[in-house]
Structures are given as structure tokens and as C-alpha cells.
Amino acid sequence: MFEPAIILTLLIDGLTNGAIYAMMALGIVVLYSVTSVINVAQGEFVMLSALSIASLRAAKIPGVLYIAVVGLIFWSIFNALAMMRQGAAPRQLKIWPILWPLFLAGLLISVVPPLAKAHLPYPLQIFIAVVLTTLLGPICYRLVLEPLPKASILVFLILAIGLHLALTGLGLAFWGPQPYDLPPFSKGGMILGPAYVSYQALWLLAISALLMLALYLFFNHTIYGKALRAAAVNRLGARLMGISAVRAGRLSFSISVFLSAVAGVLITPITKMVYDFGFLIGLKGFVGAIIGGLTNPVIAALGAIFVGVAEQFSAFYISSAYKDVIVFLLIIPVLLLRSLQHQDFEEHVD
Helix, strand or coil: CCCHHHHHHHHHHHHHHHHHHHHHHHHHHHHHHHHCCCCCCHHHHHHHHHHHHHHHHCCCCCHHHHHHHHHHHHHHHHHHHHHHHCCCCHHHCCHHHHHHHHHHHHHHHHHHHHHHCCCCCHHHHHHHHHHHHHHHHHHHHHHHHCCCCCCCHHHHHHHHHHHHHHHHHHHHHHHCCCCECCCCCCCCEEEECCEEEEHHHHHHHHHHHHHHHHHHHHHHHCHHHHHHHHHHHCHHHHHHCCCCHHHHHHHHHHHHHHHHHHHHHHHCCCCCECCCCHHHHHHHHHHHHHHCCCCCHHHHHHHHHHHHHHHHHHHHHCCHHHHHHHHHHCHHHHHHHHHHHCCCCHHHHC
């Protein structure tokens, strides 16, 4: 039972799944640190990205295009209504904030359908799906979260749950209940000691590591990354220094969705994707984010990797039927430990 080949195989599979969960955890931490929003719909963007590529490979228009176009139209309407609420007369409305979402929607409608039917190479299909899915980040922030800037964390959580339900329903409407898979980036694999490792797993681990490195460089060596860090540390101070809370929220949501979009591209060649499978992936990433206290990206990523490894070992040595239960039980000791570390309950009483 404890043969080196079995242990190494389980470890590699655990690291592969853990890398996906780490990307989910990082997306949740980035968004929560800046906006106090726990994105329950994090995994749905994994589903949208993967199934969009499946549509493109079948020479069909991906449903995410329609979601983005309708969202941009509502973005234009919201901008007009916001200016009218500020007292602007219809003739005094600024044209550009109303016009640019419509222009972008028209551009997508005119460009994406011909590309979808052109049987493009696989890398270009991946690029189109990731871009379209990432575009949903600022759209969802503008339509769902931005209209209530002073809402409580509970209200934001309810809005995120509503977004999750809406995207799940749209996934079922556009792609149906059947599972989809994608071809691997490279077929075959290699022998690593006593275990076999597929090239897709190596691609997944390498791209995940590069994305985490890119995030580190972005947050520590770019002006926008430092602005997001400032907004995460002290939102009021960041606003007083001229950092726009709206732009910070849109950028953080875009980064969060981008990580999910890439995760969908990486995991679907290994595991078939269904319209409701993204939610489970997001929940396991949330466990990692909880281990990191929803604020520490390094610990969150390590915690998510631990979740992936624990899932594989528990499925093999205990029972595959209870692997998800065991993973979610990991939250309980972490929450108990954090409750013992914070003894000041006055703010909750107030």
C-alpha cells in the first residue's frame, strides 16, 4: 500500500490538482483583499473558459460572447443612469462613457463569430476563450458590485451567490448537461522514477508556477500592483492618496477571473468539464484561501496545494466517496485556530 510508485503518483496528482486550487485561492485572496468580496462564483469562470474552447473547437460561437455583449450593453445603460442620478440632463450626458461599451460590444459581435467558424489553431482558440472570459471580470464588477459601493460583506456575499447561480444557469443553457474535454497541449508523458507523468500535468505545473511568479512581480514591481497592495492594506488611505477604489476593484476582479480562465484551460484536458463542476473547484480553492486567512497569498497557495495532495491521498487510502468531505473538514481546525488567535470580539458585538 505504501509503495514508492503509488506514493509518488499520488503526490504528482495531488500537486497537479493543488496547482489549480492554488490559482483559485489566489484569485479569491486578491479580490477579497481589495474589495472585501468573497467570490463564490470563482469556479464558474473556470467552466466558462473551458466550455468556450470546446465551442470554438466545434466551430460554434461560444456562449460567453453573448454574456459579454449583453453585459457591455447594460454597462452603457448603467453609466447613463449614473450620470442622470448625479443631476445631468439628457443633453448634458457625456458621450464616451456611454459609447465605448457599445463600441466594444459591436467589435466583439463582428470579430468573434467569423473567428469561431474559421477552425483556428488550438493556441488561438485558447487565447480567444481566455480573453472573452477575462472580460467578464470588469463587467461583473460593474454590474453586480459597483452599484453598491458601501454595502456590507454579507450583501456582497449574497450578490456573489447570485452571480454563481446565474452563471451556472447560463452554462447549462448554452452547453447542456453533457461533459466536455479538451485535447492536451502535448500528448504522451515521461517516466519520473517509478511513476508516469503526463506532459499535460507538466504543462499545468509549469504554467501555474509562471503565473504565480508573474503575480509576485506584478504586485511588487509595477505601479498598478503596488496600488492594489495599498488598497488591500488601507482602502481609505489609498483613496486619500488618489488610488481609485473603482479601478482597483475592476482590476482585482479581472485578475481573479483571468486566473480562473487559465485554470479552465489547464485542467479540462485532464478532467472533463461540466456546467456545474466549476463550483466544486472554487470551493476547494476557498479552503486554501481560508488557510491563508483570505489575506496572505503565499500561505493561501501553499494551503491549496496541501488540499490537492490531501485529496488524492485520502481518496486512495481512505475512500474516494469521502475525499471531498475530508477536504472540507480541513476548514474546521483552521477556523478554530484563528478564533483562538483573535480574542477581541467587541467589533462583532457592536
